[in-house]
Amino acid sequence: MLMRTVLVTGAGGFLGRAIVRKFATDGWRVIGVDHASITREVPCFRSLTMRLPSTELNATILSNLPELVIHAAGPSSVPASIADPAADFTNSVPVLLNVLEAVRTHAPTSRVLFLSSAAVYGNPATLPVVESSATEPISPYGNHKLMCESLLREFCSLYGLNTCAVRIFSAYGEGLRRQVFWDICRQALVSPVVRLMGTGAESRDFIHAKDVALGISVVVDRGIFDARSYNLATGEETRIDQLAALLIGAIGKSNPVEFSGEVRPGDPIRWRADIGQLTALGYVPGVPIKEGVEAYARWVGSHGA
Numbered sequence: 001m002l003m004r005t006v007l008v009t010g011a012g013g014f015l016g017r018a019i020v021r022k023f024a025t026d027g028w029r030v031i032g033v034d035h036a037s038i039t040r041e042v043p044c045f046r047s048l049t050m051r052l053p054s055t056e057l058n059a060t061i062l063s064n065l066p067e068l069v070i071h072a073a074g075p076s077s078v079p080a081s082i083a084d085p086a087a088d089f090t091n092s093v094p095v096l097l098n099v100l101e102a103v104r105t106h107a108p109t110s111r112v113l114f115l116s117s118a119a120v121y122g123n124p125a126t127l128p129v130v131e132s133s134a135t136e137p138i139s140p141y142g143n144h145k146l147m148c149e150s151l152l153r154e155f156c157s158l159y160g161l162n163t164c165a166v167r168i169f170s171a172y173g174e175g176l177r178r179q180v181f182w183d184i185c186r187q188a189l190v191s192p193v194v195r196l197m198g199t200g201a202e203s204r205d206f207i208h209a210k211d212v213a214l215g216i217s218v219v220v221d222r223g224i225f226d227a228r229s230y231n232l233a234t235g236e237e238t239r240i241d242q243l244a245a246l247l248i249g250a251i252g253k254s255n256p257v258e259f260s261g262e263v264r265p266g267d268p269i270r271w272r273a274d275i276g277q278l279t280a281l282g283y284v285p286g287v288p289i290k291e292g293v294e295a296y297a298r299w300v301g302s303h304g305a
Helices: 012-025 055-062 077-082 084-091 093-106 138-160 180-190 209-222 239-252 289-304
Strands: 007-008 030-033 046-049 068-071 111-117 160-166 170-172 193-194 206-208 229-232 257-259
Touching: 007 012, 007 055, 012 030, 012 209, 030 055, 046 055, 055 093, 068 093, 077 084, 077 138, 084 093, 084 138, 093 111, 093 138, 111 138, 111 209, 138 160, 160 209, 170 180, 170 209, 180 193, 180 289, 193 239, 206 209, 206 289, 209 229, 209 257, 239 257, 239 289
Parallel strands: 007 030, 007 068, 030 046, 068 111, 111 160, 160 229, 170 206, 193 257
Antiparallel strands: none
């Protein structure tokens, strides 16, 4: 049986690694592309070091003719996008354009799946957030993700390219050394008090990296590539003060938590996704928040903060 080929950009990144592992396990021939050398623990059939946008991508697409391209490369920080919006734009919109042009020119029957973000919704007026909810980003990061989704529609409608996006909510998992999971654990291990932004009542729909990869595989197997977007989350809302208590307890600490009362620019207040479109395709999240927190705490314990 001929192996199907998938090209994954950002294959060495946090979510890229999880996606590569899932598709390699499922029997795909994985071509991994990343700006840094990809470690041996990432099971690519072939790995390429390449900083996108690059003309080298044309030859890579032409020589491998992937059935599927998963675009996981790009910025992943709202605060960084606010500090340097030009860098966030440069590393997101032109990079996706490079990917779409390479596919359109050299492998026009390939499908392109883009990792978008719930940041496109900004502060939603009602919960849960559905895919048809208003897209009103409150950060450069969210705006640039929305621009990328517009590119997917452009290439689908004008050139017939098979595209879609997954709007990922708050992804976490072992190996993530940034964002709120890491910040809570790092502080709990080295400081008597854990100090966080906000009030603690803010909430997120946290999704483990394994479930991100699972959701993507479900979209690839059963989704429609007509430039539509799918919410990728668990459909469950967790308050930040609840998360802090779970994490601190899981690493065996009892630090008090203090909240600044100030919401960081670009951060939404509450998130919970409606995942009905994805569950209709057969997606069932496999990592409950308590189980994911415990796994993350074990990883932190073995790697140190």
